[in-house]
Amino acid sequence: MDPVAFTPLDLSELGTGDRAAMAGLLAKATAAAAGDPPLPEPQLRSVNGTGDAGVVHRVVLSRSEGTLVGVALLSSAHDGSTVLHAVVDPVAEDRAAIAGALLRLAVTEAPAGSALHLWAMGAGPEDDARAAALGFTPERDLLQMRVRLPLADDVVATARPLTTRAFVPGRDDETWVDANNRAFDGHPEQGGWTVGQLRERLAAEWVELDGFLLADDPDGPGLIGSCWTKVHRDRSPVLGEIYVISVDPRHHGQGWGRSLTVAGLQSMAARGITTAMLYTDADNDAAVALYRSLGFTVHHVDRSYRRDPIRGTVS
Secondary structure, eight states: OOOEEEEEEEGGGOOHHHHHHHHHHHHHHHHHTTTOOSSOHHHHHHHTTSSOTTSEEEEEEEEETTEEEEEEEEEEOTTSOEEEEEEEOTTOTTHHHHHHHHHHHHHHTSOTTOOEEEEETTOOHHHHHHHHHTTOEEEEEEEEEEEESSOOHHHHTTSOOOOOEEOOTTTSHHHHHHHHHHHTTTOTTTSSOOHHHHHHHHTSTTOOGGGEEEEEOTTSSSEEEEEEEEEETTSSSOEEEEEEEEEOGGGTTSSHHHHHHHHHHHHHHHTTOOEEEEEEETTOHHHHHHHHHTTOEEEEEEEEEEEOOOOSOOO
16 A cells, blocks of 8 residues: 555545545545435535535545545534544555544544544444444444325324424424424424524524424424434435434323424335435334334444543554
C-alpha cells in the first residue's frame, strides 16, 4: 500500500477542493452500500453546507498519493459528548489499515474530557474488532427495518382508527416541537429540537407536507402524536421512510403508535412507494414488536460504541 497521509483540521478550514473530494468519497460509499448513506443526516448536512455548520467541528482527512481515501468526522452531541464517524473509500487498497489508522488519530482529536461515541453504519464483526482495539465497548444498536407496501388489509385493520392532517408551517411549529421533545425526552438524536431546527429541516428539498401527518388531541390543545415521512427519490427503487414518529406521553399505552405508523405507511403507499423503512433502537422492545407485527424485518444494524473521556494519545 502506498504511504497514507493524515490531516486533522476544523471543518471551517476545508477548502473547495477538499469539500468536493469529500462529496465524491461519500457518494462512492453510498453507492457501495446500495444507497444507504455512510453518515447520518445532520453530519451530511453539516459537511455539504446545507445544515448547522456547528454539528461537525473537526475532521481528519486521509490521502494516498494526493487522493482522498478516508475521512473521520467529530461531531458535538446534545449532552456534551463527541460523536465519531469514519468513511473509507470502498475500493481503496487495504481499507482496514486505513480505517484503523484514521480512527486512532481521530480519537486524539476529541475534546479533552469528552466521552466518545463511535458509530459504524451497517456494523459487522470487523467493526466490533476495530472498536475493541481502540478501547470502545458496544453501547447501542440502531435497527433499520423495512416493509413492503401497501400493507395487507388485515394488517391495516389492526390499527385503531385515527384522523390525521398535514402539518401547517407557521401554525404547528411550536406545538409539534413541544410534543416531540416530550416524547423523546433524553433521546440523543430525536430529543431537544428547537423551532429553528424544525424550520431548517422543513426547508429541505425532500419535504412533502402531505407526508407530515399530525393527529390533533380532540380533548384539548396539543397533539396525540405525529408521523413525518420522507421519500428518498434518488433511490432505485424509490424508498420511503418513517422519518420521525412520536406519541405525546399523555397518550401512551392507547394504541396510537400503531395507528400513526399505519397512517404514515398508507400515505407513502398512496404516493406509489412500494418499500418503506424506519430506524429504531434494538432495545426498544415495544417498538420492535410493533413494527414486526406490521411486517417489518431488519435490513441492517448501525452500532454505536462508547469510550470514556479520552486523555492523552492512543498508541
